[in-house]
Amino acid sequence: MPLIASSCIQAIKDRVSMVDVVSPYVRLKPAGRYWKGLSPFSHEKTPSFFVDPQRNTFKCFSSGYAGDVFRFLELKEQLTFSESVERLCEQFSIPLEYEQRGGTVVRSNEGVSIKKVLLDIYARATQFFKQHFWGDNVVAKKVRDYWRDTRHFSDETAKTFDIGFAPADGSLYVFLQNAGFSREQLQQSGLFYNPKRDYGNLMPRFQGRLMIPIKDLQDRTIAFSGRHLPFVTVQTDPTREAKYVNSPETPLFIKGQVLFNLSKARSFLEKNTPFYLMEGQLDAMRCFECGLKTAVAPQGTGLTEEQLKLLKRYDAPIIGLFDGDEAGLKAGLRFMTLGIPLEIPLRYVCLEKDEDPDGFLLKNPKRCETLADEALSPVDFFVYAFKRNGCDDGTVQRNVLQAMFPIIAKCTSAVLRFDLLRELSKTFHLPQSALEADLQAFQRRTPVKADAAPPMQPSPIYEQPEGQVLRFLLHAPHRTEAILKYLSLDWIDETHTAGRLLMRILSEFHENGIEPLDNRDRWNLSAEEEDCWCRQLAQPLASENESEQLTLLLQQMYQRFLEKRILEIDKRILKNPDGNIEEARRLQSDRLACKRALAEAVSFICLPKE
DSSP: OOEEOHHHHHHHHHHOOHHHHHTTTSOOEEETTEEEEOOSSSOOSSOOEEEETTTTEEEETTTOOEEOHHHHHHHHHTOOHHHHHHHHHHHTTOOOOEEOGGGOEEOOSTTOOHHHHHHHHHHHHHHHHHHHHSOSSHHHHHHHHIIIIISOOOHHHHHHTTOEEEOSSSHHHHHHHHTTOOHHHHHHTTSEEOTTSSSSOOEESOOSEEEEEEEOTTSOEEEEEEEEOTTOOOTTOTTTTOSEEEOOOOSSOOGGGOOBTHHHHGGGOOTTOOEEEOSSHHHHHHHHHHTOTTEEBOSSSOOOHHHHHHHHTTTOOEEEEOOSSHHHHHHHHHHHHHHGGGTOOEEEEOOOTTOOHHHHHHHOGGGGGTHHHHOBOHHHHHHHHHHHTTOOHHHHHHHHHHHHHHHHHHOOOHHHHHHHHHHHHHHHTOOHHHHHHHHHHHHHHSOOOOOOOOOOOOOGGGGSHHHHHHHHHHHOGGGHHHHHHHOOGGGOOTTSHHHHHHHHHHHHHHHHOOOOTTOGGGGTOOHHHHHHHHHHHHSOOOSSOHHHHHHHHHHHHHHHHHHHHHHHHHHHHHHOTTSOHHHHHHHHHHHHHHHHHHHTHHHHOOOOOO
16 A cells, blocks of 8 residues: 655645644634633543644643644544545545655555545445436436425425435446446445345345435535335335335444534534434434524434534533434433433423424424423423323332432532432422432442543653654654764663654664654554654644753763663672672773763763754
């Protein structure tokens, strides 16, 4: 696989703002010369995530992560360095260039990651399905009639959400093959499957269905949900009876970590604007069409904690709006059970047993204006849920307390626990002190496993001299020749990651010449080395006296080497007090030489001032 050209990486550094890369994940606010927000890597209430726009780096004090735009995407999207470069090139329209043998720089499709290939496949499939939705044939017109007359959605909504139609034939496979994609890549996309599990023909997963694209935070299609159309029946399709068929998980798409419409919804957030959490995509689109632009929905699976954490990053309340049937009520209970311990402001809108959000809002579009006021608090929702399930007034209190104590016990915030117990006290006319005593008794009987502590602050090992020399190599490459000239490899302490990484880099430079340290893929870094590299990249050099800093640093390493050498000589002398006289004299001579060198270390290394 060819390496990405240094010129391409430098172009990204010059043109891409860290603030722009981080903003889809974190709501940033100015703080002096920095921007700050809640950590996208850990659960916190006080902002500890900082972006330095001048240096184009980030630092997260709660998780310890730090680095540049590439590192941020590596951590957030689970990308490799090359994949993060490819993502940024695509997002900011920067030509992607590779280095071939002999140092030639070319634009090429070779070496493109499978994630980029899948994004291309899904983008083309989206256009393919849209063309068939807006086509002039009889089937396309029936699909549009179904969309307008049966589902009562507008053409504008279809265009906003890139609604399409999957024809009941093999034309998608031919279309994508003609676009240059291989059989293996098309099978990896999840758009096709092999029914005989051999090298036979691939079958389209979506046949004769209304196609709803699922998009990531950059508004790129990463999956599809296909809804059954009552007037299209494909006898050869084994899923023809299923109401919905969803894309399988791929390197792009993990169902429990994606929310439908989040890419659009987050752009409509304002102060105190809530997210509306629905069960399905059509429900979310109905909300969007009625004016509730911040509606989102899970992806063909039960709500997950990861999906709620996605929403929590935006520091907005969440209102649940699920079907009114038994399944919807259970989804609401899960919503509260997962969301309350995350300390997200939650409320819930209750519908009648035969209602769903799509039909409810279609009949009552003006109710959108009052939904937030009608929504129940967590305690009121639990009371409602148990009454709906047939509990009489005498048993509702017991059931609500039994359901909520385990949830309250998981809350790390004492204020939130107090507020919930106070609401329970008012609802059931019970002394709050009694509820607190019962909660403590419950916790003693059922100890709640504490959440894992956030990663520790960066270890002092990163401030060892080796780490600081690495920082000079990354931030002041013009100092590399001086470092190679004055720093002996014998002075490097390889007992920690920074020392081992520095030894690798300097040894390579001594043997094969100096190369820019811009492409981490060149070095095949371990996870520890990658973390060390990025921490030093995010840590700036002092703005003045670079030459003096480096001189003192090299002097420190030389002195440490000499002190260690003297200690080793002393140990050898003590181990053999009655040994060879000549050996003893030699050791004493070496010790004296080291002592003299130690006394002269300051004058031995003195870099010229600029």
